[in-house]
Amino acid sequence: MYKTLTTQAIIKLGFSHEDIRFARSCCLRRLSRGVYSVRYVCTLEKHRRLWASIEEGTHSEFKQYGDIRDEIVELDAAVMARCEVRFEKARIQKKATSDADADPNEQAQSPTNQPTAEVFSHISAALIHGLPVAYPVTHQVEVVRPRINRRFKSIHVRGATIPKHHRQRVLGTEVTTLERTLIDVARAYNPDIAVSMLDSALRRGLTTREKILTTLSQCLEVRNTKKVHLALDLADARRESPAESIAAVRFFQHGIDGFIPQVEFEAASLRSRIRVDFFHKAARLVVEIDGIGKLYLGSGVPRDELERERRREQWLRDRNWRVIRISWKELFKASKFDEIRRVVMSTR
Known part of the structure; x- marks a missing residue:
């Protein structure tokens, strides 16, 4: 996983805004407004607090290949950045609620204790689950929100309601489950994208055909269900790439x-x-x-x-x-x- 930091987190490490601007020409990469990723271990000792976890092996360098795989890396980083922002907002809200010493009954109903309306889905959810994206198919972060269906420059919002048993918390945010993610990708994208993910998930023992079919039977959506069955029919755990x-x-x-x-x-x-x-x-x-x-x-x-x-x-x-x-x-x-x-x- 990449080392992702918000502006506030970098400032807490002792960096000024001017230091951040300088670091961006060195080992720091801007992912989105207020969110950065550490690209590599540089030679400047004063940047050690940024990349120490990479040197220790906790995080990975921001890998670049010089080919079309970089588009997938960029999207992965954008997804991680949005996760970081969401996690930071939830942390601040939780701290504010705690500081206010809210009534326990009211606290149970607070937004921080309720499932978020936004759920990472499709290719973005696949990246969070560690599934392979065979080749670039989108540059947008994909999320699901009830009753909203819009495309922005960097985010694709799909209007749907994901049932509670089809989502889970990963990296401090809500994501469609592995099985639901595989189904959604199979509905929305070409078979080769879906089959490569299915092959990987089955080979690594992350799920089974039976679990995927059970999840499919629970979906209210029926559009492109034949595509999902085709992808499952073509999937084979023996393939290695x-x-x-x-x-x-x-x-x-x-x-x-x-x-x-x-x-x-x-x-x-x-x-x-x-x-x-x-x-x-x-x-x-x-x-x-x-x-x-x-x-x-x-x-x-x-x-x-x-x-x-x-x-x-x-x-x-x-x-x-x-x-x-x-x-x-x-x-x-x-x-x-x-x-x-x-x-x-x-x-x-």
């Missing part, structure tokens, strides 16, 4: 079936086991997916890693397995999947 999940969705969209994910071969001559992303026995075809990270590694890929890749592919080809690699960019083009479909269809 969003790129593999996207590929699986593309197989379905192009009418390609018969692929099994994460199959292992015993390669005695290599003194190791070879695990492939997708395996099609009838077509004697192996499909390997290069995630977004490999797209930007370039010459930075270690030579021994490239050599291992070359040897394992040659081992497969020597045994009459055809190997097709799909790059990140090719996941969003039809040509590679048309080629795979031709190979699979030729064996029927």
Whole structure:
């Protein structure tokens, strides 16, 4: 988690407004009005109070990749910033109520003790739950509020009422439950976004299909319910990355079936086991997916890693397995999947 601080919190650490302005040119990043994130551990000792928790391993540096993943990082930071603001407001309200020595009966009815009207939802809730966002689909923080449906520059407010059993408190604020989040994302976004989240949640044992279906049956909303069932049908806990999940969705969209994910071969001559992303026995075809990270590694890929890749592919080809690699960019083009479909269809 990133180190997020409000202006008030930074001032309490002994920084002036001028110090904050200077720190913004160094290790401090402005997320929104009055909210900042610590980018990294700098060399200035006077900034230690800002980044000490990063150095100690409690928080993480503000990671930047130099590619489209930065859009997701930016959104994640914006969500965390809004959480921080909400948490700080609740803390101040609670302190004010305590200082006033309010009557216990009145205190029980106070806003700080009631569920908040605003609930983080959809992609924002997914980020809070630690689910992967395969690629950028929105730059807006998404929340649900009763009877309000508006889009602002940085926030998308969806008009709905989330029942109490479909929300929980995370990071001091209200968020749709994991199961409700997965359902909402499946309703609102493309299947590859939803399936990559479902694959991750199922693989990590965070939920089950049964729990998701139970939550779905409790939803008043019926719009796009078929999309939710489709995403669940396509989900598979064996897949290990969003790129593999996207590929699986593309197989379905192009009418390609018969692929099994994460199959292992015993390669005695290599003194190791070879695990492939997708395996099609009838077509004697192996499909390997290069995630977004490999797209930007370039010459930075270690030579021994490239050599291992070359040897394992040659081992497969020597045994009459055809190997097709799909790059990140090719996941969003039809040509590679048309080629795979031709190979699979030729064996029927």
